[in-house]
Amino acid sequence: MSTVVLSAAAPLSGVYADTNSDIAKQDATISSAQDAKTQAQAQVDTIQSKIDSIQSKQADLKNKMAKLAAEGKKLNAQVTTLRENINERNASLQAQARSAQVNNSTTNYLDAVVNSKSLTDAIQKISAMATVTSANKNMIEQQQKDMKAVQDKQAENQKNDGIMAAAENDLANQAKDLSEQQAQLKVAQINYQLTITNAQDKKSELQAEKAAAEKAAAEQAAKTKAAAEAVEKANAAPIVQISQAPASSSSSKSNSSNSSSSSNSSNSNNSNSGSTGESSSTPDNGGNSGSNSGNNSSGGNSSGGYNIPSTNYGSNPGTYVAPTCTYYVKSVFGSRVGDYWGNGADWAASASAAGFTVDSNPVAGSSVAVFGPNVRGGSYGHVAVVQSVNKAAGTMVIGEAINQGSGYFNTTSTVKISDANYGFIHV
Numbered sequence: 001m002s003t004v005v006l007s008a009a010a011p012l013s014g015v016y017a018d019t020n021s022d023i024a025k026q027d028a029t030i031s032s033a034q035d036a037k038t039q040a041q042a043q044v045d046t047i048q049s050k051i052d053s054i055q056s057k058q059a060d061l062k063n064k065m066a067k068l069a070a071e072g073k074k075l076n077a078q079v080t081t082l083r084e085n086i087n088e089r090n091a092s093l094q095a096q097a098r099s100a101q102v103n104n105s106t107t108n109y110l111d112a113v114v115n116s117k118s119l120t121d122a123i124q125k126i127s128a129m130a131t132v133t134s135a136n137k138n139m140i141e142q143q144q145k146d147m148k149a150v151q152d153k154q155a156e157n158q159k160n161d162g163i164m165a166a167a168e169n170d171l172a173n174q175a176k177d178l179s180e181q182q183a184q185l186k187v188a189q190i191n192y193q194l195t196i197t198n199a200q201d202k203k204s205e206l207q208a209e210k211a212a213a214e215k216a217a218a219e220q221a222a223k224t225k226a227a228a229e230a231v232e233k234a235n236a237a238p239i240v241q242i243s244q245a246p247a248s249s250s251s252s253k254s255n256s257s258n259s260s261s262s263s264n265s266s267n268s269n270n271s272n273s274g275s276t277g278e279s280s281s282t283p284d285n286g287g288n289s290g291s292n293s294g295n296n297s298s299g300g301n302s303s304g305g306y307n308i309p310s311t312n313y314g315s316n317p318g319t320y321v322a323p324t325c326t327y328y329v330k331s332v333f334g335s336r337v338g339d340y341w342g343n344g345a346d347w348a349a350s351a352s353a354a355g356f357t358v359d360s361n362p363v364a365g366s367s368v369a370v371f372g373p374n375v376r377g378g379s380y381g382h383v384a385v386v387q388s389v390n391k392a393a394g395t396m397v398i399g400e401a402i403n404q405g406s407g408y409f410n411t412t413s414t415v416k417i418s419d420a421n422y423g424f425i426h427v
Helices: 002-007 020-104 106-114 119-198 203-236 258-277 325-336 343-354
Strands: 300-303 306-307 357-359 365-371 382-390 397-402 406-418 423-427
Touching: 002 423, 020 119, 020 343, 020 382, 119 382, 325 397, 343 357, 343 365, 343 382, 343 423
Parallel strands: none
Antiparallel strands: 300 306, 357 423, 365 382, 365 423, 382 397, 397 406
16 A cells, blocks of 8 residues: 555646647656556455445444354253252252251161161161162262352353454454555545646645545544544553451350261351352352352441351452453452353342342442443443442442453443432442
8 A cells, every 4th residue: 555655746837838749758657647546446446345345244243243142042041950959959968057057967776776676677777768868979979060050051151252342443443444445445546546637737636635535534543543542541541449347256155965066066067158150169250169168147347337158258359251341340359259150131130149248238348239231331231330429419439340443441420319229239
């Protein structure tokens, strides 16, 4: 393109129509300019073809994203079913564990033998007890499998979202670059036409047209540069950090026998697994352990008057796709929010299932605002950090990562409290 542009830089001069020599020179200049214009038009046509191809790919990509969203809903439904199964098993296991604590299992075996009418009767009773014990063991193993399945399905959703978001950004950037090249080539075309028109006494008309084209190209370049500088500046700004509330812990003492102590330990582990929706031994994507060091029934954090479960989620935001809104909120609150809570619209349900308080009352510095699909941020919903609240005005200031057409970047915004139509998670 630069070669073609340079070839049109020489101005038309010394036109003397009263001589054959001058006419021949003018014809040669016009012919040269027409050839250059034809080359530029060919390049414009090629770029337009590329733009059309990219637009077609973008349409296909949107269809794929719609299919992924549908698959995501199916996965979410499966996650809901798994959680229901987990809760039902927890209730059964907790009931049996309490029964084992009240009625010592060793004594039950002895009573079964002593009070049996015959040896056959004793064997049958002991076999029944062993069957119940084996069933409990199978239930615990199934709990672990279901919780691992929940993590895997949510991680799959996050991976698909990241792939499609990256592809969409790449196509948008390609289309933008091609549009700039197309604008520059159109300016070159007008240069060639100006050379031809100078020989035909139409210089003034094409000069105005050239100026308009150059202005449009300059405005396009200025807009592209300003958008790039805005994104660069916003991404260079540090993420606003909220101070971590220290987690209080409660100690417990055990005076029971060895058998009772073992039963209590098993019950505590099962309660932890149910409260977080994670396996106690499965690492998250960031490589941090997903183990839970607290128990919902034995105290926890206090935030803005709300009782929060004592949890110890991984602080690595890598369990969410960067640089989206969920990645931003995880970066701010760290272990105060869970891993693999899904897309923004899924957070309220995931947090509630994990034991967190979710309501319509925002608290600055300790709550996550949850927006439903297409309210703020797109069809997957949106989450943000509540930084300040003005209840008299019905507004709040939020910290967020949001895509406003030029890629994701960190920013703060003042929005209506009612916009967070999925509620506020207190962390």
